[in-house]
Amino acid sequence: MGDFLKYEQDGKVATLTMNDPDNRNPLTGNSAAAEFVAMAARIEADPSVRVVILTGAGAAFSAGGNVKDMKKYQGDAIQPMPIRDEYRRGIQRLTLAMYNLDVPLIAAVNGFAIGAGCDLACMCDIRIAAESAKFAESFIKVGIIPGDGGAWLLPRVVGMSKAAEMAFTGEMLDAQAALSCGLVSRVVPDDQLMQTARELADRIAANPGPTLRLTKRLLREGQVTRLDSLLELSAAYQALAHKTAEHAEAVNAFIEKRKPDFG
DSSP, X not given: OOSSEEEEEETTEEEXXXXXXXXXXXXXXXXXXXXXXXXXXXXXXXXTOOEEEEEESTTEEEOBSOTXXXXXXXXXXXXXXXXXXXXXXXXXXXXXXXXXXSSOEEXXXXXXXXXXXXXXXXXXXXXXXXXXXXXXXXXXXXXXXXXXXXHHHHHHHHOHHHHHHHHHHOOOEEHHHHHHTTSOSXXXXXXXXXXXXXXHHHHHHTSOHHHHHHHHHHHHHHTTSOHHHHHHHXXXXXXXXXXXXXXXXXXXXXXXXXXXXXX
């Protein structure tokens, strides 16, 4: 599939590791976007995967866009329309693939999450930070805007005021500041990051796989739709959930006073 994303599956939990530590796991100027899109499709098609953990190799989660690669946009050799198309076919496809992934996604942020790297963490459902983690919506520092959808993602995670502060200053947040503003849900010692993420993933994966995917989809739709529309969708999803083998097992286990077995 490529060399950027390393895939490992242990039971019902898959771990994705961005694997270009020498360059701090950049998301542009390489095959990252195509690999994320392909990996999302692979996971969607595999019902054995109930939870995904995303992390980075080395000292960074992801440094975001490859600034050295942006040199190619200078001068008259490339015009605005091809640049626009490059974003649409590249990093923006990554955004859509990861944000729309039906499987619960945990970001285990092990170091710098900068620019698009910060936004990648915001595409995940849950973010856990190592004590050494650093976050920045830093596009303004290199004279560009969040071309990956960060202006939509970040306010939904930290609120508009904090998102504006981060985007307008480009300043770095340490792990504790990220915790204070809700960018992450917990901070743990560096050497406990992956263990903590895995323990959380195991607690999630203990639940029925089909219903986990339906629940995540409802949470996503709930961010962008009216209450009455979401209720209609919830009724349809509930009808599907009631007819799953996992629901039948849960009901029978409750009645029989035993622990359910969801496979």
